[in-house]
Amino acid sequence: MTTDAELLAAAGSDARAFRRLYDRYAEPILRFHRARTRDADAALDLTAETFAQAWLSRGRFHDRAGGSAGPWLFAIARNVLVTSVRRRRLERAAREKLGVRAEREAPEPNDAWLEGVDEALDSLAPELREAVELRVVADLTYEELAARSGTTPGAARVRVHRGLKALRERLTREEAAR
Amino acid sequence: MIDGSTELRQLGDELEDAVAARIASRPRVPRKLLLAAAVIAVAVPGIALAASALISETEVAASLPAGTAMLEGTDPQCTAVVQDVEYLCVLRSSPQPEIADMEGTVEPTVDAGKHVNGGCRSLASDGKTWRCYIGQAAVEQKIIGPQFLGEYAPAPGRG
Numbered sequence: 001m002t003t004d005a006e007l008l009a010a011a012g013s014d015a016r017a018f019r020r021l022y023d024r025y026a027e028p029i030l031r032f033h034r035a036r037t038r039d040a041d042a043a044l045d046l047t048a049e050t051f052a053q054a055w056l057s058r059g060r061f062h063d064r065a066g067g068s069a070g071p072w073l074f075a076i077a078r079n080v081l082v083t084s085v086r087r088r089r090l091e092r093a094a095r096e097k098l099g100v101r102a103e104r105e106a107p108e109p110n111d112a113w114l115e116g117v118d119e120a121l122d123s124l125a126p127e128l129r130e131a132v133e134l135r136v137v138a139d140l141t142y143e144e145l146a147a148r149s150g151t152t153p154g155a156a157r158v159r160v161h162r163g164l165k166a167l168r169e170r171l172t173r174e175e176a177a178r
Numbered sequence: 179m180i181d182g183s184t185e186l187r188q189l190g191d192e193l194e195d196a197v198a199a200r201i202a203s204r205p206r207v208p209r210k211l212l213l214a215a216a217v218i219a220v221a222v223p224g225i226a227l228a229a230s231a232l233i234s235e236t237e238v239a240a241s242l243p244a245g246t247a248m249l250e251g252t253d254p255q256c257t258a259v260v261q262d263v264e265y266l267c268v269l270r271s272s273p274q275p276e277i278a279d280m281e282g283t284v285e286p287t288v289d290a291g292k293h294v295n296g297g298c299r300s301l302a303s304d305g306k307t308w309r310c311y312i313g314q315a316a317v318e319q320k321i322i323g324p325q326f327l328g329e330y331a332p333a334p335g336r337g
Contacts, residue, residue: 012325015198059326
């Protein structure tokens, strides 16, 4: 099976590769936005913006989750949500840049949309949360992460793996419970 | 394949069409021209050297806000560590980041022709000091992916 990383690498010259990545993640990203906004139209617009940003910034993707783009896409989704709430309007810059026409009647973003957005990350043990944040968000290498955490690169790799696994399990449980 | 959502499928169609249009609209350099440029660069070392030594510290500084919206208005000042390869850049004004701690954050840089020409990594949590790499060096530093280098980037990136 083609990995997400391979699809992203091909997406710069192959729109179908990007569509395959979209098909893998569109539903979970939509569920993420719908759970926060409780509005179908706003969730669709935010999903469109998330994937438009993903295509435009695909060059920033670095494979650090075994070929999976899931953590990276959810980081973009979170950022799109947070930025929309801060600006009190749905983010649309990437959609406009790409020329995506979709535009719906959606409510004004409000602070309630951010409730619980970081709960999954907060639920991790402190050393696992730090490892995931430094690796996935701050883009440190395992060597840099190890130096920062006072451990070995091998142990740092294990912490990141355990943190991502715990996040996946929690998000899967939450989705199943909805 | 997605099950159960017509709207998600329609959105997927729209995104796929928009991406296809964007790919199709990119200017393509003829293969013969690329080959000729490569031959000239290999055959005439003086020309290759002159062609590579084209970027000034001012141009590198201008590449930061051109690549990243949050660096607009920060007035970067760059100093060459290795000419045309590595630069140390300090912002006179603080950026307005989306995250509290910017140390380790990476951002692409964009040249005056609106193409990605490298990338920078923040050395400090306040986002005022950056180590920047031009061209392939930014790819080797894993700041940008190889597909991204040279990409058309008409407006500074966000997020």
